[in-house]
Amino acid sequence: MEDFTSKLWAEKERINDLLEEAQLELMRLLDERSNLEGKIVRLQLDIKHMAAICGTTIEDPHKQLGVTGMIRWVLADNDGPLTIAEVENKLKTDFTFDPKDYKNSRSMIQTVVTRLIKAGDVEQNDRLVANRQKTEKAFQWIAKYKPDMPWERWAEESEIEELREELDK
CATH class of the missing domain: 1.10.10.10 (Winged helix-like DNA-binding domain superfamily/Winged helix DNA-binding domain)
Incomplete structure (x- = not known):
């Protein structure tokens, strides 16, 4: 019985370690997602500005x-x-x-x-x-985060025209 109990405690300890690892991985992934969302927004802004410079209409x-x-x-x-x-x-x-x-x-x-x-x-x-x-x-x-919608930071056609006019000066 003692051997079984010691094995049970060892298994519980191993599962606790796995739980801790899983929680740390989740926190890391949530941070990574937050960083990716920031990069996506910056890239969308870059695309908007580059399209204005090139005179290109983007979807x-x-x-x-x-x-x-x-x-x-x-x-x-x-x-x-x-x-x-x-x-x-x-x-x-x-x-x-x-x-x-x-x-x-x-x-x-x-x-x-x-x-x-x-x-x-x-x-x-x-x-x-x-x-x-x-x-x-x-x-x-x-x-805890609210998803950013692409169009919230996307250029309106009037904004693109203003950027083009500024670049043409």
Whole structure:
């Protein structure tokens, strides 16, 4: 029995070490993600300015944002929890999202939200439905960072024209 107990304690110690390593790796990766987000923003600004210098029109990054990115932004930009139907409606109004492009758009949104929950960015916060005495599944952004949207720092056409005029002087 003593041999089993000592093995059990040794295994617990090994698992504690693995847990500590995993937590350190997570912290390192979160820092790395934060650094990457900063680099992305700086690169977007560089691209904007270089395009103005070259007189080149660049594609609107809003159109380049994937479904996961759009869902991240919708959840992060809202103060309270949203249902899948509300996420879908915001995707339609805030983005160029067309549910007809998907066999089952709400199922696809649910899958993305489930992945965001597993990543620790979103949590489920069920809420009471007014006048119906029942709750509905709702989801809320909880990550410490709010995702930067490419177009928040992207040049408007008027800004590009101003930069071109300054360069032509």
